[in-house]
Amino acid sequence: MAHYLGIDVGSVSTNLIIMDESGEVEEAVYIRTQGQPIKAVQEGLRLLNSRGHGKWDIRGVGTTGSGRQLAAVIAGADIVKNEITAHAVAAQKEVPDVRTVIEIGGQDSKIIILRDGVVTDFAMNTVCAAGTGSFLDQQANRLGIPIEEFGSYALRSKNPVRIAGRCAVFAESDMIHKQQLGYKIEDIIRGLCQALVRNYLNNVGKGKEILPRVVFQGGVAANVGMKAAFEEALGMEVYVPKYHHVMGALGAALLARDAGVEKTKFRGFQASDIEFAADSFECQGCSNHCEVVNIKMEGKVIARWGDRCNKWKVIEDSGAA
Amino acid sequence: MRKVSYPYLGNATITFQKLMKALGNDVVLPKRPTEETLSLGTKYAPEFACLPFKIVLGTYIEALEAGADTLVSTGGVGPCRAGLYTTLHEKILKSLGYDFEMITLEPPGRHLRDLIASIKKLVSKKLSIADYFRIGRFVWKELQLLDKAEKLSHKIRPLEVKKGETTRTYKKCAELIAQAQSYRDLVEIEREIELLYEKIEKKDIDPIKIGIVGEIYVVIEPAANLEIEEMLGDLGVYAERSMFLASYTFYNAVMDLFRMPGERDVKKLASPYFKEMCGGHGRESVGNAILFAKRGFDGVIQLSPFTCIPEIVAKSILPKVCAEYGIGFLPVTLDEQTGKEGLRTRVEAFVDLLAAKRKKKKMNLGKGDVVYGTLSGY
Secondary structure (H helix, E strand, O other), X not given: OEEEEEEEEOOOEEEEEEEEOOOOEEEEEEEEOOOOHHHHHHHHHXXXXXXXXXXXXXXXXXXXXXXXXXXXXXXXXXXXXXXXXXXXXXXXXXXXXXXXXXXXXXXXXXXXXXEOOEEEEEEEOXXXXXXXXXXXXXXXXXXXXXXXXXHHHHHHOOOOOOOOOOOHXXXXXXXXXXXXXXXXXXXXXXXXXXXXXXXXHHHOOOOOOOOOOEEEEOHHHHOHHHHHHHHHHHOOOEXXXXXXXXXXXXXXXXXXXXXXXXXXXXXXXXXXXXXXXXEEEEOXXXXXXXXXXXXXXXXXXXXEEOOOOOOOOOOOOOOOO | OOEEEOOOOOOHHHHHHHHHHHOOOEEOOOOOOOHHXXXXXXXHOOOOOOHHHHHHHHHHHHHHXXXXXXXXXEOOOOOOXXXXXXXXXXXXXXXXXXXXEEEEEOOHHHHHHHHHHHHHHHOOOOOOHHHHHHHHXXXXXXXXXXXXXXXXHHHHHHHEOOOOHHHHHHHHHXXXXXXXXOHHHHHHHHHHHHHHHHHOOEOOOOOEEEEEEEOHHHHHOOOOOOOHHHHHHHOOEEEEEOOOHHHHHHHHHHHHHOOOOOOHHHHHHHOOOOOOOOOOOHHHXXXXXXXXXXXXXXXXXXXXXXOOHHHHHHHHHHHHHHHHHOOEEEEEEEOOOOOHHHHHHHHHHHHHHHHHHHHHHHHOOOOOOOOOOOOOOO
């Protein structure tokens, strides 16, 4: 049977999924990017390969996320898509009657509005990353609570404390202040969740008509405290899909399936053993001084980007994506 | 001899150089703004000044460092604070220790005497009436030609078969125009430009159409808007902006001289939503969005510098206007913090959205059917 590979390279996590023709997820891996997207993608491929033992016949590959171009070069992708479209496609697949998608990842938060199966509007955080995964991680760390339990602390609280949530830095100092005053940890955490939801709805969701069903996805959706805070603020049920943390990768795989690829550019799972490296140089061709990035495979340049004038775009054809 | 410099504004930079030379000045050609220009401007500008202010300030510093002793800029009338910017630029630069003269060209309608006095300062050799006529005719034609070459590039880029061919052709055209010395040269070049664009191999598709509205500097200068038009063209989109330099100069200087409201039709269209003038191009942004909708465009992108009040006012009105006319709307706010990748993600998603909408309209699908926004164009 034909299978499709979806890769989502984000700032915090790199996710890969294998999906069959009907759209069923067969395998999903979630790894930390840790600032090394090339390594993360290769590690993901290696993991998938060890779990699949070569039983998958990959017919198409899609990449998404902020590292989508890089991932596309490494794995050999047939389709490269922005994460907004990928998330919308995946949400629609999992919850066909979805009308609002709340997506919060490591550094990004976005809202996607769908009506009758078409994306009609979207917005992404622009000035602040308060409430995204990295910030919650950091707070859990500071309080000495495992991130997995962070949400359940919030659920235990009866009297949430009001936290200033407009900016991550101020939210943290306000939390510290409330701790010094002697408030209970669970009340502070619940207050923080409420503040972050307030911040999200005021900044990202501002002016958007939020109608049910609301789907909450991305890494932060695992946080039951955030889910509860959204339900409280919106006054409606918020649905967290099973594969909420790998929805971007699922969307990319779905897009690859529907792109009608005849022959995939997939390099095979062996791509995890190929040596990839990136280096950059400053072009002196004009006053722009563009920073041009070379992606090298076994020492040979296979892709290049960063130049504004496309002077460096053309590489001696080596079958690169 | 004066060593004149001025803000960089797309291709008009070259035309202005020729004009200044014809009037008998030496010119320090402003450089295309780079990251360094912006960091220079950001360093000395007030934090909440807008992006054009910072870019222009950086450009001035670079020009003064290169030996300019006269800076020429345009003024304006409120309530947009851009009218005060020249004065503020001058104060900042003088406090940094630069020695130069700032010459402000005010709009002729209200400050005709000031304008004439300013222009007189810039005329450094004896010219006859016939000379003025010749120079005027040449400059005007050149501006129009530059606009024409650019408009053609926007039209053809989404249709090109070989990626990058249009951009190359456009650069060639700009170079040809830059080399022109007389009106006759320009007439010949005009024909050549048309031929060059005709030669590009084109696909036969109906591309997604997006109109661009917003504040003039960030709309016109690609260095300020992260080359959004090229980005759209590469995605297979036909992008048309609401403002070009030649028509803008005509409406706001010539019409103003005769006390005629510039862009009257655009303002009239906006009036049900936007009665008062708020300075800048706020009202024009709304009016132009409606104009695009009426012409059958799929969506509108608004470009505005961060903290730009006229555009903020327009931004709060535009979603309603676009919803009423059934077209997509994407606001883009630009400042020195804006990254190109983030912008690309949003623009790509916006194009997907418009494509899905169009597809749905065509297929007339029922509820529950999924429409993905992938187009054949890219």
